[in-house]
Amino acid sequence: MSLINLSNISKHYEMGTQVVKALDGIDIGVEQNEYLAFIGSSGSGKSTMLNILGCLDTPTSGQYRLNDKVVENLDQNALSEIRNQEIGFIFQSFNLLPRANALANVMQPLIYRSIGLKERKRRAMQSLERVGLADRVDHLPNQLSGGQRQRVAIARALVTQPSILLADEPTGNLDSKTTIEIMRLFDELHSEGQTLIIVTHEDEIAAHCQRIVEMKDGKIHSDSAVGLAKDSH
Amino acid sequence: MFFAMIESARSAFASILAHGLRSFLTTLGIVIGVASVIAVVSVTQGMSAFISDTFSSLGTNSLTIQSYTPFEDQMKGIRARLTPADLELIESRATGIASITPILAANRSSQIKYGSQTSFSQIMGTTYAFQDVAQTFTQRGRFLAATDNQTRRRIAVIGDKVRENLSLPEDPINEYVEIAGEWFKVVGLLEERGEIMGMNRDDMVLVPYATMVSLQGNQARIDIQIQLSLSESANVDEVSQQLTTLLRNAHGLSSEEDDDFRIQTAEQLMEEFDQIIGMVTMVIGGVVGISLLVGGIGIMNIMLVSVTERTREIGICKAVGAKRHHILMQFLIEAILLSLLGGVIGLALGFGMGTLISNTIPGFPPASIPLWSVGLALGFSGFVGVLFGILPAAKAANLDPIDALRYE
Numbered sequence: 222m223s224l225i226n227l228s229n230i231s232k233h234y235e236m237g238t239q240v241v242k243a244l245d246g247i248d249i250g251v252e253q254n255e256y257l258a259f260i261g262s263s264g265s266g267k268s269t270m271l272n273i274l275g276c277l278d279t280p281t282s283g284q285y286r287l288n289d290k291v292v293e294n295l296d297q298n299a300l301s302e303i304r305n306q307e308i309g310f311i312f313q314s315f316n317l318l319p320r321a322n323a324l325a326n327v328m329q330p331l332i333y334r335s336i337g338l339k340e341r342k343r344r345a346m347q348s349l350e351r352v353g354l355a356d357r358v359d360h361l362p363n364q365l366s367g368g369q370r371q372r373v374a375i376a377r378a379l380v381t382q383p384s385i386l387l388a389d390e391p392t393g394n395l396d397s398k399t400t401i402e403i404m405r406l407f408d409e410l411h412s413e414g415q416t417l418i419i420v421t422h423e424d425e426i427a428a429h430c431q432r433i434v435e436m437k438d439g440k441i442h443s444d445s446a447v448g449l450a451k452d453s454h
Numbered sequence: 455m456f457f458a459m460i461e462s463a464r465s466a467f468a469s470i471l472a473h474g475l476r477s478f479l480t481t482l483g484i485v486i487g488v489a490s491v492i493a494v495v496s497v498t499q500g501m502s503a504f505i506s507d508t509f510s511s512l513g514t515n516s517l518t519i520q521s522y523t524p525f526e527d528q529m530k531g532i533r534a535r536l537t538p539a540d541l542e543l544i545e546s547r548a549t550g551i552a553s554i555t556p557i558l559a560a561n562r563s564s565q566i567k568y569g570s571q572t573s574f575s576q577i578m579g580t581t582y583a584f585q586d587v588a589q590t591f592t593q594r595g596r597f598l599a600a601t602d603n604q605t606r607r608r609i610a611v612i613g614d615k616v617r618e619n620l621s622l623p624e625d626p627i628n629e630y631v632e633i634a635g636e637w638f639k640v641v642g643l644l645e646e647r648g649e650i651m652g653m654n655r656d657d658m659v660l661v662p663y664a665t666m667v668s669l670q671g672n673q674a675r676i677d678i679q680i681q682l683s684l685s686e687s688a689n690v691d692e693v694s695q696q697l698t699t700l701l702r703n704a705h706g707l708s709s710e711e712d713d714d715f716r717i718q719t720a721e722q723l724m725e726e727f728d729q730i731i732g733m734v735t736m737v738i739g740g741v742v743g744i745s746l747l748v749g750g751i752g753i754m755n756i757m758l759v760s761v762t763e764r765t766r767e768i769g770i771c772k773a774v775g776a777k778r779h780h781i782l783m784q785f786l787i788e789a790i791l792l793s794l795l796g797g798v799i800g801l802a803l804g805f806g807m808g809t810l811i812s813n814t815i816p817g818f819p820p821a822s823i824p825l826w827s828v829g830l831a832l833g834f835s836g837f838v839g840v841l842f843g844i845l846p847a848a849k850a851a852n853l854d855p856i857d858a859l860r861y862e
């Protein structure tokens with residue numbers, strides 16, 4: 222059974238008389254512990270895709286099964302619950318709470334799980350150690366470098382032990398050296414059994430992944446396994 | 455839910471502190487509303503406790519009858535009067551009266567002299583019965599006696615304030631004072647009764663009624679006051695009804711004409727006073743209501759600004775799993791905290807103002823804050839927080855996560 226199963230997913234935006242088809246009849250399945258990259262030109266629908274996978278956005282039509290649960294018609298609260306339980310989201314612009322320090326940012330998702338402060342701290346510390354930031358826990362986001370911020374965001378995504386980690390251009394705001402560090406971290410997570418889906422522009426980043434899906438005009442243009450002996454569809 | 459609430463409160467505190475000045479200005483409306491209600495309540499509460507003490511010491515079973523001339527008649531030069539004949543009539547015909555005394559106020563100057571000292575005071579001609587009726591007793595010497603009246607003796611019983619004003623000795627008995635060009639021997643000094651609402655009740659001089667009558671040249675124009683106390687079994691309403699009938703007949707009033715006198719009971723005075731306090735409280739209540747409304751709108755406004763400012767943060771919280779009620783609670787708690795903050799500051803300020811008022815006005819009873827008013831003030835400000843916080847909080851809670859995250 223696939224971890225993720227999309228069938229005929231579309232996302233349309235009505236702009237006046239014109240209809241923008243950000244996603245147009247997408248069928249795709251993602252298995253446990255896959256390491257997948259969405260690539261494609263700007264405006265091809267990658268972010269829209271990832272937002273729908275992350276239950277941040279809802280499709281206009283089609284069916285989305287996540288861990289065997291039908292999610293496309295759920296209400297906001299149920300989607301919040303799924304985001305909290307199943308999904309770790311990493312953004313290009315980090316999206317940390319500006320007035321909370323690194324530790325508090327990482328603890329944030331656990332608040333919504335009604336976990337006590339002590340346990341929240343313990344898990345958040347563990348997660349921050351995992352990304353190598355144990356010595357920066359009481360720094361505010363604006364006291365951290367871009368790479369450090371992204372690592373806090375990764376720690377926050379990991380702290381809930383999600384089924385999938387979704388990252389939308391996670392290194393888009395980082396220099397090449399930091400990019401390599403972050404990608405090394407992703408590789409490690411993958412080797413530990415984490416399922417990862419990454420949106421990227423850069424071939425070097427896509428090269429880390431085992432499966433590359435190219436999008437074009439809201440459709441899947443190609444879907445190819447690399448490293449593994451699989452042909453494209 | 456519990457931990458989420460603690461975290462909401464914590465983050466609400468943090469954001470209130472982060473915008474210290476803005477938060478303070480926002481709560482100003484609430485501060486003013488609560489401060490004014492507390493100031494007024496603390497002053498009127500102190501006052502009304504004091505007043506009802508005073509009235510009960512006056513005796514609730516006493517009546518005062520005074521002549522009454524409507525303003526239009528006064529303009530025409532007509533003057534209603536209560537005469538010694540009225541007094542006699544009441545003495546001989548009315549029932550249920552324990553003691554009764556006429557009071558004749560000095561009609562010209564109320565000047566009183568002792569040596570080189572001159573003072574103005576309330577000079578009244580009355581009888582020994584005044585003692586019972588007004589519950590006024592002497593601390594030194596004696597009160598007016600029945601014989602003083604019969605012989606029109608030139609004697610006076612004075613209040614302590616008068617003694618002080620005239621620099622009379624501690625024991626003024628047997629000293630002579632000059633009233634309206636006549637010498638009066640001081641035979642008694644009244645017990646101190648203190649001030650009531652800035653009026654000194656020790657500033658009075660009592661002389662025998664008949665003496666006062668003889669001092670006032672024109673006997674035909676004498677207008678007296680009658681004070682009486684009721685016997686224990688008597689009913690105030692029945693007695694005043696009886697007196698009204700007697701006096702109306704004596705004054706030859708037809709059924710269309712209004713009374714040309716007024717009968718007042720201590721109870722009535724107290725009721726009137728309560729009415730005034732009630733009215734003041736209502737007016738202030740209106741002012742407070744309006745300022746709480748304005749304060750609430752201020753809070754709503756700043757909370758809406760705050761929701762807009764923090765749209766991205768709301769998006770982030772939702773992205774990591776915050777449900778609608780988590781966000782709603784966070785902003786609602788912030789609004790309530792803001793409002794309560796205003797309430798607490800207002801409480802302190804109001805009590806300070808009340809204390810200041812009662813301390814600066816001499817003879818004013820000390821301010822007191824009843825616990826219920828503290829509860830009410832905080833309850834109200836909390837309620838305002840909920841009422842005006844709910845809209846911005848709901849707005850925040852209903853934000854779509856993807857839109858909120860995209861917000862620049």
Ligand SMILES: Nc1ncnc2c1ncn2[C@@H]1O[C@H](COP(=O)(O)OP(=O)(O)OP(=O)(O)O)[C@@H](O)[C@H]1O
Binds near residue numbers: 234263265267268269
């Ligand atoms: N809220 C929206 N309203 C209208 N159109 C939208 C909206 N969001 C996305 N689109 C449109 O949907 C299409 C896909 O957008 P999307 O953000 O998924 O592209 P992308 O592949 O992530 O591009 P990039 O690489 O530049 O980030 C674009 O044409 C965009 O204009």
Ligand SMILES: [Mg+2]
Binds near residue numbers: 267268269
């Ligand atoms: Mg994008």
